[in-house]
Amino acid sequence: MITVVRPGPLTTVQDLGRPGYAHLGVPRSGVLDQAALRRANALAGNPPEAAGLETTLLGCALRFEVAARVAVTGAVARLRLDKIDVAGAVIDVPAGAVLDIGRATAGVRSYLAVEGGIDVEPVLGSRSTDTLSGLGPPKLSDGMTLPLGAAAGVSPGLSAVGPAGAADELLLGVRLGPRDDWFVAGELFAAAYTVSPVSNRVGCRLAGSALTRTEPGELPSEGVVLGAVQVPADGQPLIFLADHPTTGGYPVIGVVDDVSPLAQARPGTTVRFRAID
Numbered sequence: 001m002i003t004v005v006r007p008g009p010l011t012t013v014q015d016l017g018r019p020g021y022a023h024l025g026v027p028r029s030g031v032l033d034q035a036a037l038r039r040a041n042a043l044a045g046n047p048p049e050a051a052g053l054e055t056t057l058l059g060c061a062l063r064f065e066v067a068a069r070v071a072v073t074g075a076v077a078r079l080r081l082d083k084i085d086v087a088g089a090v091i092d093v094p095a096g097a098v099l100d101i102g103r104a105t106a107g108v109r110s111y112l113a114v115e116g117g118i119d120v121e122p123v124l125g126s127r128s129t130d131t132l133s134g135l136g137p138p139k140l141s142d143g144m145t146l147p148l149g150a151a152a153g154v155s156p157g158l159s160a161v162g163p164a165g166a167a168d169e170l171l172l173g174v175r176l177g178p179r180d181d182w183f184v185a186g187e188l189f190a191a192a193y194t195v196s197p198v199s200n201r202v203g204c205r206l207a208g209s210a211l212t213r214t215e216p217g218e219l220p221s222e223g224v225v226l227g228a229v230q231v232p233a234d235g236q237p238l239i240f241l242a243d244h245p246t247t248g249g250y251p252v253i254g255v256v257d258d259v260s261p262l263a264q265a266r267p268g269t270t271v272r273f274r275a276i277d
Contacts, residue, residue: 001147002114005098006061007140010131010201013118014111015051018126018135022246028226029130029242032201032263033109036074040113042157043071043090050117050152051127053140055110059101060140062112067095068148069115069156075107075264090156107264119149131201132243169270172239172256174229176275178222179251182215183231188253189273193237197267201243203230204262206271210235211253221247227256229273 004011014037017030031037031054038048053060059077071090072079079086080100081093093099101110120127120137129136138144174188193208211231224230228240230250239256241263257276265271 001065001145002118003063003065004060004140004142004144004146005063006059006100007142007144008055008058008060008101010056011060011140012054012129012131012201013051013120013137013146014054014128015126016049017128017242018124021124022223022225025246026124026133026135027130027242027244027246029128029133029135030126031111031128032242033074033111033260035260036109036111036263037113039157040071040073040089040111041117043073044069044113044115045151045154045156046113046115046117047152047154050113050149051120052111052113052118055101055104055112057104057108059103059110061098061100063098064093064095066148068093070099071113072101072110073113074109074111075104077104077110078102108266109263114148116149116151119147130243132245167261167265167269169272170261170265171272171274172261173258173276174254174256174273175277176254177252179215179219180253182213182251183253184212184214187211188229188237189275191272193271195262195265195267195269195271199262199265199267201241203241203244204239204259204265204271206237206239208236211237213251215251219249219251221249222252224248224252225255227259228252229254229256
């Protein structure tokens with residue numbers, strides 16, 4: 001098993017999520033940067049759906065009670081094994097050693113996969129932590145232990161793994177609707193926003209010019225999906241991410257087609273939108 005030495009501000013167990021339960025009020029949840037976790041699993045010799053760890057900004061430190069092959073992808077961070085710097089995405093950790101994933105210097109979230117996967121008890125078919133509903137295992141804490149699964153016998157991936165993209169400006173494609181007619185036409189695409197520091201796994205909050213509502217009425221709660229761009233009363237767009245609620249009462253002006261770049265978007269990153277069919 002693994003023992004948590006330093007949990008970091010928010011380190012969670014994540015896999016590809018629990019789709020198919022939105023009608024019960026349960027979002028998919030799961031990893032924010034799917035590509036990064038898939039790469040880590042491939043390098044560790046795991047199937048894509050194996051559970052790993054998702055760190056946030058300040059990383060974490062873990063003591064391995066057994067020798068293990070691990071892979072770290074996602075945000076660029078300093079890696080140390082028993083306080084000695086190590087390089088490369090794949091690390092063979094001896095029994096008793098402490099692996100420390102340091103502060104992210106580019107990007108936000110690092111991903112750690114261990115051969116065999118993190119073998120916590122699944123909930124509704126997933127081992128993911130849902131920070132909004134509380135489903136799944138709790139976030140990592142000091143002294144917490146995590147069981148490891150048996151090696152799956154998958155040949156480790158051999159392709160090189162580059163660092164996470166951490167662009168200073170993102171251009172996100174948006175399909176308008178269902179409530180785009182509640183706002184001044186074209187305003188969303190004319191403005192530039194910045195990622196707010198209060199963003200989290202539930203949603204990416206943006207700061208910038210408030211969108212102008214043309215319809216003053218109120219809405220009953222409506223269903224919302226991953227990537228929905230909700231506009232609260234202050235007019236600042238909010239993009240729902242993996243742990244989003246399944247319903248909401250503010251109007252949704254559109255839906256972002258791919259939210260994965262937001263997984264590594266640091267506070268202050270510029271976000272612009274473009275219309276897609």
